[in-house]
Amino acid sequence: MKPLHYLTLVLVILALIIALVPQNTTRPYKLTAEQLLAEIRTGTQFVSPDEVADKIVQKDPSIQLIDVRNPREFDMFSLQGAINIPLQDILSENNFDILNQGTKMNIFYSNGSTEANEAWMLTRQLGYQNNYVLQGGLNYWMETILNPLKPESIISNDEIARYDFRKAASMALGGGDASSMAPASSPASATPKPGVVPVKKKKKASGGC
Amino acid sequence: MGPLAVNEIISSNTNFFLAFVIGIGFGFVLEQSGFSSSRKLAGLFYGYDMVVLKVFFTGGVTAMLGLLFFSLFGWVDLNLVYVNPTFLTSAIVGGLIMGAGFIMGGFCPGTSFCGAAIGKLDAMIFIVGLFIGVYLFAFGYPLFETLYKSAPMGSPKISTMLDLSDGVFALILVVVAVGLFYGSEWVEKRFPREEY
Numbered sequence: 001m002k003p004l005h006y007l008t009l010v011l012v013i014l015a016l017i018i019a020l021v022p023q024n025t026t027r028p029y030k031l032t033a034e035q036l037l038a039e040i041r042t043g044t045q046f047v048s049p050d051e052v053a054d055k056i057v058q059k060d061p062s063i064q065l066i067d068v069r070n071p072r073e074f075d076m077f078s079l080q081g082a083i084n085i086p087l088q089d090i091l092s093e094n095n096f097d098i099l100n101q102g103t104k105m106n107i108f109y110s111n112g113s114t115e116a117n118e119a120w121m122l123t124r125q126l127g128y129q130n131n132y133v134l135q136g137g138l139n140y141w142m143e144t145i146l147n148p149l150k151p152e153s154i155i156s157n158d159e160i161a162r163y164d165f166r167k168a169a170s171m172a173l174g175g176g177d178a179s180s181m182a183p184a185s186s187p188a189s190a191t192p193k194p195g196v197v198p199v200k201k202k203k204k205a206s207g208g209c
Numbered sequence: 210m211g212p213l214a215v216n217e218i219i220s221s222n223t224n225f226f227l228a229f230v231i232g233i234g235f236g237f238v239l240e241q242s243g244f245s246s247s248r249k250l251a252g253l254f255y256g257y258d259m260v261v262l263k264v265f266f267t268g269g270v271t272a273m274l275g276l277l278f279f280s281l282f283g284w285v286d287l288n289l290v291y292v293n294p295t296f297l298t299s300a301i302v303g304g305l306i307m308g309a310g311f312i313m314g315g316f317c318p319g320t321s322f323c324g325a326a327i328g329k330l331d332a333m334i335f336i337v338g339l340f341i342g343v344y345l346f347a348f349g350y351p352l353f354e355t356l357y358k359s360a361p362m363g364s365p366k367i368s369t370m371l372d373l374s375d376g377v378f379a380l381i382l383v384v385v386a387v388g389l390f391y392g393s394e395w396v397e398k399r400f401p402r403e404e405y
């Protein structure tokens with residue numbers, strides 16, 4: 001057989017294979033820089049502390065809190081039910097099943113929100129689903145949930161309801177005790193009444209999930 | 210995984226080194242296939258030797274199939290492969306100028322360096338002419354700018370324009386290439402030249 005016949009045969013067979021298989025559209029990186037920027041600007045990844053507190057109090061099984069600080073800080077103080085995945089281990093294979101799954105809502109938190117946001121950006125860019133960030137991190141958590149400031153009396157009923165909820169959540173989640181070890185702690189301003197069982201509020205439609 | 214340099218698996222210096230090695234290989238293959246002979250190149254236009262068409266079409270089709278298979282295996286992300294943007298008018302005008310230079314000089318830019326490397330004087334003269342052209346274009350750029358930048362089309366793919374999958378378009382192109390191979394065999398028999 002002439003070399004040209006061989007060449008023809010090989011090329012046509014290969015081309016037939018490539019024409020018949022579906023195109024590979026999987027990409028290691030899921031978002032373009034513009035898409036990621038748009039998500040960051042709209043802040044869809046943030047979950048408010050109130051929402052998280054509510055879920056912790058309800059013992060909502062659908063959330064998984066992930067502490068991205070280092071293990072020493074995690075041992076000193078962590079949120080109830082949180083697991084520790086330090087930021088430097090976020091790409092480790094052991095954590096793959098936790099970070100890339102379709103059932104639970106992962107909420108990253110750190111002291112501020114920088115490290116948690118970094119963890120979110122990495123996992124988002126890898127195309128993992130259901131990862132979110134605790135808005136404001138633990139510092140804001142301390143301010144709003146564990147040591148809520150009593151609102152001015154002229155403030156709207158909504159604000160007062162939120163304050164009551166925060167006080168109750170603080171009680172349930174051990175406010176005051178933790179504040180001594182917690183970052184950016186401030187003295188407890190109000191001692192919550194003992195024995196208050198937080199009542200599940202009507203949830204407002206909000207971003208995040 | 211790939212492209213290696215874009216995904217920073219290799220540094221840009223390593224990338225340049227690989228380009229250097231591949232460039233030497235490319236030049237070697239060109240010379241060995243007889244592309245340093247301007248008679249062989251001109252043969253394409255007169256029909257007595259179609260090897261240029263066969264070699265370049267084989268190269269293109271092989272690279273196309275290779276990239277598609279690499280993409281299928283997940284070895285290369287085709288979205289990250291750089292594609293030269295198309296400016297339709299300047300592509301047509303440039304193609305005509307290059308074609309005219311090709312048939313008059315008997316070389317294309319790559320093969321002229323091949324020829325010069327084995328000491329061909331006409332190839333060296335061709336390179337001088339090539340640089341004159343480069344300087345004319347560079348210094349006259351304000352004159353050509355409108356033409357140069359007209360009809361920008363981004364980086365279009367013919368498969369997307371025809372609404373075909375890349376694989377189906379590849380098959381069509383391979384069939385066209387094979388047709389051209391047999392067609393050029395026929396042309397070579399039709400316009401034979403004994404010695405050149």
